[in-house]
Amino acid sequence: MLGGGTFVTQNKVLPGTYQNFVSAARAFVNLSDRGYVALPMELDWGIDDAVFTVTAEDFQKNSLKIFGYDYTHEKLKGLRDVFKNAHTAFVYKVNEGAVAASNTYGTAKYKGVRGNDLKTVITANVDDPTKFDVQTYLGTLLVDEQLAIESAADLVESDYVIPKTDATLAETAGTNFAGGSNGTAPTGTPHQKALDEFEAYGFNVLACLSTETAIKNLYIAYTKRLRDEVGAKFQLVGHALGAADHEGVIDIHNKATEVDYGLVFWTAGAQAGVDVNKSNTNKTYDGEYTADFTGAKTQNELTTLIKNGKYVFHRVGIETRVLEDINTFTSFTTEKNEDFSLNQVIRVLDQIAIDTAQLFNSRYLGQIPNDQSGRVSLWNDILTHRLELQRLRAIENYDKEALAISEGNTKKSVVMNEVVDVTVAMSQLYITTTVA
Structure with missing residues (x-):
């Protein structure tokens, strides 16, 4: 048998063809979904x-x-x-302290007062009077029907009721649930x-x-x-x-x-x-x-x-x-100015934080060597992501020269610095009209 398969280094012994399939390098541009x-x-x-x-x-x-x-x-x-x-x-x-409603034949699937609106109707099956048809109503709406049931042990849990399988089935025009409470x-x-x-x-x-x-x-x-x-x-x-x-x-x-x-x-x-x-x-x-x-x-x-x-x-x-899309931040400083009170700014910064973490954790953490080539790859991915934000007009004037990625204090750490200029929507208009 000839050798074959993939390779990491050129150290194979058997003759044959060794081929790796790799994806062409593609920059990471995914923006995390909101909503x-x-x-x-x-x-x-x-x-x-x-x-x-x-x-x-x-x-x-x-x-x-x-x-x-x-x-x-x-x-x-x-x-x-x-x-x-x-x-x-x-x-x-x-x-807190909620209770599920119940009756002779079952218990409401969930706790709360809405279970009190459930009702069990049991009739003899038309084709076989020795068996029962068991219906569950929520208010006046039929929400479950189980036909030709021999005994309660044959009932199955529905979206609304957990049956009491040890109950004795008997015809009833309507047995209401009771005891349900929101606590x-x-x-x-x-x-x-x-x-x-x-x-x-x-x-x-x-x-x-x-x-x-x-x-x-x-x-x-x-x-x-x-x-x-x-x-x-x-x-x-x-x-x-x-x-x-x-x-x-x-x-x-x-x-x-x-x-x-x-x-x-x-x-x-x-x-x-x-x-x-x-x-x-x-x-x-x-x-x-x-x-x-x-x-x-x-x-x-x-x-x-x-x-x-x-x-x-x-x-x-x-x-x-x-009136204004703002948050409660008011103690402005030179390091955190009034821009941080604008929710649009916070959304962009949060998007950057979430997406960058997702990028690093999914594509680099434990996978890419922390060498110059690996850091250049990370730099390219982050730049591409930021340029996508700029294309969407969420940020502007992004300076790729200010984006710096270097080895940290340990072999496994990476340090990144950048400058981001967040774009915000217009909210004020100052007009000077000169009358000739």
Whole structure:
């Protein structure tokens, strides 16, 4: 048998053909996708004690199965607001002490009050009266039907009910479920569990849907820690969060008339879904909650709110618009100036951080030698990525001469320096008109 296969060095013994197949060098230009929101929230129905992923398509097609209500239901308007701009939500149900409803024949698949709307209907099978047809209704809607069942042991778990396989089946026009509860108002414990679980996920925005100061402070501390110490690049959106003074925290001034944090849903989706080269300044609010403009009507009020780092909705004619796409950072210094208060700047910087980490971790970490050739390859990939951002007009005037990559203090470390000039959307126009 002749030799064959691939080679690393020219040290083969057998005669034959040795061929390597390699890809032509291609620069890394991938930009990470945006549109991901982390949503810890109280729910009437839904997976318990775990993060579950919902896409915009899932929500439109399967909201009944996932959240217990049809897409148009009033209870889901917050989620509809999220998905006006975001495409994926990571949801964690923060109900505390919730109970699943049940009846003689089964237990609701998930905890919460929505399970009380389930009902079991059992009739004799038409073809074989010794067997049963078992139907499950959610309200007036038939959601599951299992035909020609001999005994409860033959029932299988559905999207709504876990059967009690030791029950005795008997005809019933309708046996209601009862005892389902959302529990008590959640303390910090379920919120902390949710935040712990979210650490394993990548998202652009974390929503704080709470009116409790202690819980808000928990979210702020979590955001600061993950951004500053762990390197997770996302922003927190909440209502009346206080003077967080941090580029990762967006504090909505306006409450909604229905519930104080109502505008958080839309804002979280809008902040997550906006393109890296766009701003939400002056964006029209098309959500389903009603904004309260108290304290945000006069120019003096609006000016003060902006100076204090508040994310403000204001009335423009009959429309509601975002005044300025800013965060809570206000303690400007020569090293961190007012540019860091602009969310568009933070989005670009976060995009750079995320994409550069993905590039290095997937293509260089443990794979490419830390020699001059390897560092030149990394330099080329990073330059190509930055030029793509420049093509999208997210940054400008990128100086490739300022991009420097060198060996660090150890054999395995690499040091990189660059200068980035972030582009932001126009928001002010100063006009001098000379009359001849």
